[in-house]
Amino acid sequence: MEIPRHWRLKKERYGLVGEECPHCSFKIFPPRDVCPNCGGEAKEPYVFSGKGTVYSYTVMQDGPAGYEEAAPYTVALIQLDEGPIVTAQLTDLGEEPIEIGMPVEMVTRRIRSDGDERGMLVYGYKFRPRL
């Protein structure tokens, strides 16, 4: 069921909360224990705007357990306006073709089903074409 595992990531998943390095002001998402830019300790929370552009994407024809019913689904690398890249699914695409460079924004969606296990649904960030 992995409840603690998902619970402890609720700020990141629901609020796109990352970090700002107190030493060099580098913006970090996902959070890391050491700043990738200066090597200092990174632990100041920073709320990202949720705005970004598509850096790369792929359409998954089949999904692993918990994602089968979502298939086909689109996974992307999103370059956030503040700098970091985040991995997320794209959603609400409609008929619009996906392109690298396309502006997108964060929304909260169910990101994993419970399969047949009557277990926990996991919610988190996805990105949709910017409204």
Add this chain to the structure above:
Amino acid sequence: MAEVVIAGIGQTPVGEHWDISLRTLAARAMQAARRDAGGIVPQALYIGSFLSSTVSHQANLGALLTGNAGLEGVEGITVEAAEASGAAAFNLAYMAVSSGLVDSALVVGVEKYTDVVGSRLDSAVAEMVDYDYEAVNGVTPAAQAGLVMQRYMYEYGVPRDAFAAFPMLAHANAVNNPNAMYRKALRREAYDSAPPVSDPLNMMDAAPYADGAAAVLLVRSDALPSDLAHPLVRVTGSSVVTDRLSLHDRANILAFEAAGVSVERACRQAGILPQDVDLFELWDGYSIYAVLSLEAACLAPRGEGCRPVQEGWCNLNGRLPILTMGGQKARGNPLGASGVYQVVEAAQQLRGEAGKNQIPGARRALVQTLGGPASTAVTHVLERWDEQK
């Protein structure tokens, strides 16, 4: 100076072995390598396996595999580095023997992929990506490869069909490998019409996961039996380098920095340059990864990694043969075991035992295994060794 010498090699056919267990697969490869080495009892066993805990619900392989194969009491541990597990186990064995800690070490790479079926297998393999920030979003290794390939095509304007040359070469070479999973040439039309997996990547760009075990027995040159019937190969370089696990944490997802640095370090140990080798057993878990490996090793300019293969100079009779026994794509990809298969195949070439695929006069090989998109990169340099007394 004492050399680290490959005294024995062994492998099982790669495929879906519903009737063979993890322990028996491993034992067959281990026994074959020991027989090839004149029956040496190794002082240590290093095991490379990625999925045994998840798929076979079996950990503590050191005790299981030594006990099952008549090596009770021998030091034995498992190394895990995703698909590079076997390659990392080889690195550990090389260190143990070259340091003088042991005179001989057996490496076995074993993967028993088919112990479960269905989408749970995809979840198991996805354990090699970042669970919290990639896998939870439905990312699998194939998704990572699709993301990398899409960006590569965008940045360099390379068409999708440029990648066809890699699986076609792999399949052509596997025809003569009795241990290969697919001993059949791949037609261009079959590549073009293959169904998408993680668009733009299609089924023919992805090496098929399978069961298999391969083993190598390393012995220090001053402890070698004098009556070995086959030519000898020595290890002159071996390097493990890691990159950030997630693609999103990398400054450039096309750089494959760990792949480049591990080639550089292994070659520096051997005192050679990458272009000084007669063959390069590289990692074609996905076609795009083989492209980026050639570029990271400075064997092709950035953005032009498809060209050497398209232009034929990676064929068996070309300037730099690759995937000489079928690579992961056509020999099959038994995940954590693949790195040991690659070493075995390179050793076959250097011994002159590669049959119809023999590269005439091959004396030096570069062998590289990647775990994920070069998240872990392991590179070895192997050389024919004729100086034995």
